Every structure is written in C-alpha cells, then in structure tokens.
Amino acid sequence: MVTRPHFAHPAPTSSESAGPQTRGAIDMLDISQAFLNHGEPLPVLDHVNLSAGPGSFVSLVGPSGSGKSTLLRLAAGLDRPLTGRVYVDGRRVRRPDPSRGLVFQDPTLLPWLTVGQNIGLGPQVQGSADDPEQRRRVDEMIDLVGLQEFRDALPSELSGGMAQRTSLARALVTRPEILLLDEPLGKLDALTRSSLQTEIARLWEHQGFTALMVTHDVEEALLLSDRVVVFSPRPARVLEDVAVDLPRPRTQDDPRFRELRRHILELLA
Numbered sequence: 001m002v003t004r005p006h007f008a009h010p011a012p013t014s015s016e017s018a019g020p021q022t023r024g025a026i027d028m029l030d031i032s033q034a035f036l037n038h039g040e041p042l043p044v045l046d047h048v049n050l051s052a053g054p055g056s057f058v059s060l061v062g063p064s065g066s067g068k069s070t071l072l073r074l075a076a077g078l079d080r081p082l083t084g085r086v087y088v089d090g091r092r093v094r095r096p097d098p099s100r101g102l103v104f105q106d107p108t109l110l111p112w113l114t115v116g117q118n119i120g121l122g123p124q125v126q127g128s129a130d131d132p133e134q135r136r137r138v139d140e141m142i143d144l145v146g147l148q149e150f151r152d153a154l155p156s157e158l159s160g161g162m163a164q165r166t167s168l169a170r171a172l173v174t175r176p177e178i179l180l181l182d183e184p185l186g187k188l189d190a191l192t193r194s195s196l197q198t199e200i201a202r203l204w205e206h207q208g209f210t211a212l213m214v215t216h217d218v219e220e221a222l223l224l225s226d227r228v229v230v231f232s233p234r235p236a237r238v239l240e241d242v243a244v245d246l247p248r249p250r251t252q253d254d255p256r257f258r259e260l261r262r263h264i265l266e267l268l269a
C-alpha cells in the first residue's frame with residue numbers, strides 16, 4: 001500500500017524548494033562536474049539544478065553513463081562539484097553525514113558480521129553501540145524490514161532481496177533526513193524487486209525521509225515518486241522535471257500512469 005505519509009510537514013508534491021520550516025530539503029544548485037579521462041576533461045554534469053522538498057520522493061532517470069551516480073555522490077558529500085553548491089536545509093554539504101543515508105545497488109554488507117551487527121554499524125560508527133536506545137532502534141529496523149528471523153544470519157546466508165533489506169535498514173537506523181538510493185533494486189529479480197518497491201514505499205511513509213532515487217526503471221519511478229527528473233545523455237542536463245500527479249496507491253493500469261510512462265520514455269529515446 002502506498003499512501004501519503006502523515007507528516008508534520010506539508011505534502012511537497014508541487015513545491016520545488018519547500019520552506020526551511022521542516023527538515024530534509026535538498027537543493028543542488030548549478031552543479032557541474034568533470035573527470036579526467038586519459039588526460040582529457042570529461043564533462044559529466046552540465047549546470048544541473050535539482051531540489052527536493054522535505055519528505056518528497058524524487059527519482060532520477062537518464063541514459064546509462066549520463067552522470068546520475070555522480071550527482072548522487074555529490075548529494076551525499078562524497079565528492080565536491082566543479083561548480084555549484086549542495087545544500088541540505090540551507091546548510092552547505094561538504095562531507096558525508098549520518099543525516100544522509102546511502103543505499104547502493106550492491107548491499108555492501110560486511111561478510112563477517114551478522115544482519116543485526118551490519119544494521120547496527122551506523123550507530124556503532126557513531127560510537128554508541130551499547131546505548132539501549134540505539135539497540136532499540138536496530139531492533140525496530142529489523143522488525144520494519146521483516147528480518148526478525150535473520151538477525152543472527154550472515155550475509156552469505158541471505159537472498160539478494162534480504163541483503164538489500166538489510167542494507168536499507170542499515171541506512172535508516174540513524175534516522176536520516178535524506179535517503180539516497182542508487183539503483184537499489186537494479187540487481188534483483190522482478191518479483192523481489194516488486195516486493196522491495198512496496199517495502200521502500202512503506203519505509204518512506206513510516207520514516208518520513210526525503211528520498212532521492214536513481215533508477216533505470218520508469219515504472220518503478222512512477223510507482224514511488226512525487227517527481228521524476230529526466231536527464232539527458234552525458235554531460236547530464238535536466239531534460240524535464242515531471243510531476244507525478246497520480247493518487248497513491250498507484251497502479252500501472254491507470255491511463256495517466258501509462259501516459260506519463262510514454263512521455264518519459266519518449267524523453268529518454
């Protein structure tokens with residue numbers, strides 16, 4: 001079930017940059033990035049502007065190699081842009097921070113730690129593993145992602161879907177304001193993918209974070225997002241910022257859903 005969450009802050013569907021009254025607003029302003037490729041500069045992002053209001057769900061779609069992951073890394077504070085600035089709630093992003101959770105295509109779990117220990121890594125990194133409140137949060141996250149019976153399992157004993165659930169729980173255990181997802185379901189089979197889409201929607205409703213998700217799956221973007229931002233081939237520019245004006249829960253049979261899908265696929269063609 002995908003319904004609007006009961007946030008303290010207003011539904012951000014149409015507002016480009018929600019006011020500073022609530023947390024989790026991200027503003028990426030005039031972002032350009034380039035890398036060196038065999039000694040030659042390779043322009044990757046070309047004056048990109050992207051904002052997401054508090055509690056909104058924004059998807060990024062675009063051709064492979066266009067610069068989507070590069071943009072997400074900048075949002076995380078993992079890299080610095082060549083031009084432009086990244087702000088979260090009006091504060092400049094300069095480095096990674098637990099207030100921005102990250103989920104990648106590969107779950108990147110530590111193989112020698114159990115599910116529970118992997119999820120607890122966030123709090124541990126913050127030096128409070130024995131804090132009962134942190135332990136309670138780990139338990140809560142394990143419940144939320146439905147891994148109670150696998151708490152003591154090792155990553156090698158998990159299916160791809162369970163590993164990605166663990167990775168989601170780990171990213172959310174510190175209660176980030178913003179969750180950055182880079183093709184989080186890209187390697188999963190169709191059935192697991194579909195159930196994890198529901199899972200992500202549920203977590204988003206429950207936790208109230210702002211989601212910025214890269215996906216190559218237009219249906220997935222339309223099922224989950226308030227907006228779908230469509231990027232050009234590299235160097236990425238924003239081709240269109242598409243508002244998904246569909247009630248939740250969404251179904252793919254909705255004529256408007258099909259119309260939006262067609263429109264986005266045409267932009268990508």
Ligand SMILES: Nc1ncnc2c1ncn2[C@@H]1O[C@H](COP(=O)(O)OP(=O)(O)O)[C@@H](O)[C@H]1O
Nearest residue numbers: 035036044063064065066067068069070071234
């Ligand atoms: N650290 C890096 N050094 C050099 N080139 C990079 C680096 N990161 C990404 N690139 C290049 O930038 C382009 C965009 O990459 P990426 O952001 O991963 O694209 P996408 O996620 O849209 O598929 C690619 O051509 C890639 O090879």
Ligand SMILES: [Mg+2]
Nearest residue numbers: 068069070182
């Ligand atoms: Mg990528």
